[in-house]
Amino acid sequence: MTAQQRLTEPSYGSDEAGLICGYLFNASGSQSVSVVDSAQAATWLVASPERHDQKSGTYMWLHFNLSHARAEAWLTQHAGLSDTFFEALHVGLYSTRIERSDDALIAVINDVHFDFSFEPSDISTLWINVGPYLVITARATPLRSVDALRASVKAGEAPRSSTELLEHLLRAQADVLVNIVRGVTTRIDDIEDALLAGRLDHKRARLGLLRRLLVRLQRLLAPEPAALFRLLQRPPSWMAEPDVQELRGSTEEFSLVLRDMQTLQERIKLLQEEIAANINEDNNRSLFVLTVVTVLALPINILAGLFGMNVGGVPLAQDPKGFWIVVAIIVSFTVVAAWVAFRKKR
DSSP states (O other), X not given: OOXXXXXXXXXXXXXXXXXXXXXXXXXXXXSOEEEOOHHHHHHHHHHOGGGXXXXXXXXXXXXXXXXXXXXXXXXXXXXXXXXXHHHXXXXXXXXXXXXXXXXXXXEEEEEEBTTOOSOTTSEEEEEEEEOSSEEEEEESSOBHHHHHHHHXXXXXXXXXXXXXXXXXXXXXXXXXXXXXXXXXXXXXXXXXXXXXXXXXXXXXXXXXXXXXXXXXXXXXXXXXXXXXXXXXXXXXXXXXXXXXXXXXXXXXXXXXXXXXXXXXXXXXXXXXXHHHHHHHHHHHHHHHHHHHHHHHHHHHHHHHHHXXXXXXXXXXXXXXXXXXXXXXXXHHHHHHHHHHHHHHHO
């Protein structure tokens, strides 16, 4: 059985330990990547002597579903992870960060759901523990970037080290963000075209939704600069210099995407201000029309109230031309009121 055949056998479901997928990368062997289950992974973590050899190039990637009841228990029993990783799972701080814990890297990154539909709620967290011979990723809902990495591994791509696998994951997340930015840009272009054509149709609410999405993405996805600076200045001893440079390059890609997102936020803000100005102009125009109608109807209402009183001494009551005199008075006052109103408008 070939390596490619073995990589295409498992489905995307998790096993009895909550393991979604597991791969053993062996740079020194003829078969570079092999699929492992939770039992094989536990055996390798306990009994594999070559994982203690820094020159072997062998490491394992295990991806877990945290919604599975036994996933965290398996990690606690077999993976030998630090308490910092489990604290990150439960502390509730979801901002993107990569920091060093003893001789391992703890990364918390945010990604979009696999069925992302431009909703702020479609963003979840991926927790990562990176060591020289073991990479653990864990999530609660399916995410696009880790699925893209899994698909590339199934296609035969084998990162040479655990750090390069982390760098591939960060680049996959950056690609997902680029696609989101392109999708938001397309939606903004459509709204802008509708605005220029005079068809508002509640576009302001849609812009507000997109702006909230970008703000949350930027808040969650922007890496913490202090932790990242400390990591790149003092990387673990097992991390090679090329891996450090590639990790630095992936973070720079994040910065470019985040700048594009900031530009989109400013563009959305300008469109919202333009829509608000148009709405204010329409409201002012409507209020002016209502004011003019009220002013023009004021003379006839006043005279109708005066002449409608059932008391004696009503003027022109016995005059045969009294009606036309009253009409002339009303028309005169109406013309004067209209002249005053339109003069103020000009």
